Amino acid sequence: MSSSFHRLPVFDPRTVPIVGVDAHLPRVAQAAQQPDALRQRFAAPPxxxxxxxxxxxxxxxxxxxxxxxxxxxLRERPTVLLTERTAHLSTHSGQVAFPGGRSDPQDADAAATALREAQEEVGLEPEAVEVLGPLATYTTGTAFVVTPVVGLVRPGQVLRPNPHEVADIFEVPLDFLLDPAHHQRxxxxxxxxxxxxxxxxxxxGEQQRFIWGATAGMLRNLYRFLLA
Incomplete structure (x- = not known):
């Protein structure tokens, strides 16, 4: 492991003080979260x-x-598929994350990277994903310039998590994530x-999924994109 990573702060994010909750902001309308509305939004972004x-x-x-x-x-109530990273990884271990990773030279574009990594990490076949388009890049504190690629996934996929990288796979309702009353600062x-x-x-259920940091930041940007 690079010595650079030893300078990263070590803390439990759940214990860091909450300085605000954005319940005063509007939610994204349910109609805007439906598949056709999402397709139209990415086809002609505002x-x-x-x-x-x-x-x-x-x-x-x-x-x-x-x-x-x-x-x-694309469930009756759409959800977002997320992963929990394994505890032994050198960076972002144990955190909630989207499937994804570093771009390879053979990747044609960001969508190709995202689809390849999703297949490698959770066994999601590219043919099951309808790519809608990218959001703005998000640069992490560890110097990754991340392009979030939004896609629609047919339900009923048989997923196979890579045990080296993924400890768990779960889903969170999209409308929960797009309601700023659930956005803590x-x-x-x-x-x-x-x-x-x-x-x-x-x-x-009985488990709290603590979505924070870059993953929450990219979801916040998705909220802003769909609210625009």
Whole structure:
């Protein structure tokens, strides 16, 4: 593991103070979350501005291109498919994440990266995904320039998580994630630097799924895109 990663802050994000909840903001209308409305939005995007483009940098290295798939499963109540990363990974271990990873030279574009990584990580076949399009890039504190690629997924897929990378796969209702009443703001002071991020805790039966950091930031940008 690179010594650069030893400078990353180590903390439990659940214990970092909440400084606000955005319940005062409007929710994305249910009609705007339906498949045809999502297709139309990506086919003719309105003017919009992502709320978060870049996190404070925690390591000194050249930026690396990456992509993630934002998989919206077409259930009666649409959901977003997410993963929990395994605990032994060198970065972002145990965190909730979208399927995705670093771009390879043979990838034609960000969508190709996202689909390849989703197949490798969770066994989602590319043929089961209708790619709608990308959101604005999101640069993480670990210097990954991530392109979120939104896609519609046919329900009923047999998924096969890669045990080296993925500890669990789960789904969260899309309307829960697009309701800012569930968007918490957290603030951390670290080495003279302030870091503020979003969290969207979701109670999944007896287990709380703590969605935060880059994943929550990209979902927040999706919220802004669909609300524009």
């Amino acid at each position: 003017p919009w501005s992502p709320e978060i483009r870049q996190e404070p940098r925690f390591i000194d290295r050249a930026p690396a291109q990456a992509a993630v798939l934002v998989p919206i499963v 957290h603030l951390l002071q670290w080495q003279g630097q302030q870091r503020e991020w979003f969290a969207m805790p979701y109670q999944d």
